Amino acid sequence: MLSCALNAQFNMEPFRHLSVNLEAGLHGTGVEVAVPVTHHLVLKGGYNMAPPFDLFKTDILVNTSDLMDAQNRYEQISSATGEDQIFTNRFSGESVVHAGVRLGENNYRLMLNWYPFAGGKFYLSGGVCYSRSRSRSDLLRLEGHTSAVDWEALTELREKTGVDYEMKIYIGDKPYSLLDDGTGCGYLNSSLRIDPLKYYAGMGVGRCIPNRFAGFQIEFGAMFLQNPELYCQNRPAGSLSEAGDGSLGEDVKDISVNMEKYPIYPQMTLRLCFRVL
Numbered sequence: 474m475l476s477c478a479l480n481a482q483f484n485m486e487p488f489r490h491l492s493v494n495l496e497a498g499l500h501g502t503g504v505e506v507a508v509p510v511t512h513h514l515v516l517k518g519g520y521n522m523a524p525p526f527d528l529f530k531t532d533i534l535v536n537t538s539d540l541m542d543a544q545n546r547y548e549q550i551s552s553a554t555g556e557d558q559i560f561t562n563r564f565s566g567e568s569v570v571h572a573g574v575r576l577g578e579n580n581y582r583l584m585l586n587w588y589p590f591a592g593g594k595f596y597l598s599g600g601v602c603y604s605r606s607r608s609r610s611d612l613l614r615l616e617g618h619t620s621a622v623d624w625e626a627l628t629e630l631r632e633k634t635g636v637d638y639e640m641k642i643y644i645g646d647k648p649y650s651l652l653d654d655g656t657g658c659g660y661l662n663s664s665l666r667i668d669p670l671k672y673y674a675g676m677g678v679g680r681c682i683p684n685r686f687a688g689f690q691i692e693f694g695a696m697f698l699q700n701p702e703l704y705c706q707n708r709p710a711g712s713l714s715e716a717g718d719g720s721l722g723e724d725v726k727d728i729s730v731n732m733e734k735y736p737i738y739p740q741m742t743l744r745l746c747f748r749v750l
């Protein structure tokens with residue numbers, strides 16, 4: 474036991490050792506560097522980025538009944554005047570936006586690991602995470618598109634009537650217009666934003682400064698969020714309760730309800746540690 478403790482202290486010599494670590498987890502992927510500051514404390518700094526793939530898909534209903542009524546009225550009027558203007562493109566009975574939800578958090582991190590037992594691998598971790606700006610502090614991003622058929626119907630309705638009709642979704646009682654994505658579809662962008670500064674606490678097993686060349690860590694923790702707000706089409710859309718009406722899909726509704734009750738983001742991290750000094 475004495476030999477194990479002395480060996481651990483040698484490998485945790487303050488400011489004389491360095492490791493570079495690669496990680497992946499529920500927060501995305503990242504890299505960090507670690508240096509011991511005492512025999513029991515390790516200081517870490519790093520950066521993590523969100524993965525580029527969708528976490529899940531969701532369909533958002535779009536009420537186009539008013540637009541369908543406008544088409545019918547125009548056809549009736551044109552028929553009464555003898556013009557008989559018939560729409561080539563008609564709205565679907567139930568229009569939807571097909572959307573994907575993905576992580577949006579990219580963070581700089583400063584952490585401190587405490588190893589309570591000499592020679593042990595168990596540790597407690599705490600620190601702060603920071604995003605460079607408020608606009609880049611999206612915890613979750615939702616992006617979706619309408620079908621080309623519905624957008625063509627809207628375009629034709631505008632051209633024939635000369636009225637700038639819009640396709641909208643409602644979050645709470647606020648309307649948000651879909652925009653042209655440049656490829657012949659309507660575009661929706663919504664995000665859940667939080668303060669740039671977040672706090673983190675966790676625990677894990679594994680040494681930041683491996684005894685040999687490489688080591689492995691597994692860590693469980695939570696990031697504590699501040700002031701979550703909902704944005705839609707880059708406009709404030711209110712608190713998370715606004716998204717709890719299901720307007721952005723049932724999956725987003727569940728996330729919003731739970732996050733309003735418990736403003737934390739759970740994390741699990743797998744980490745490979747490479748000792749360089």
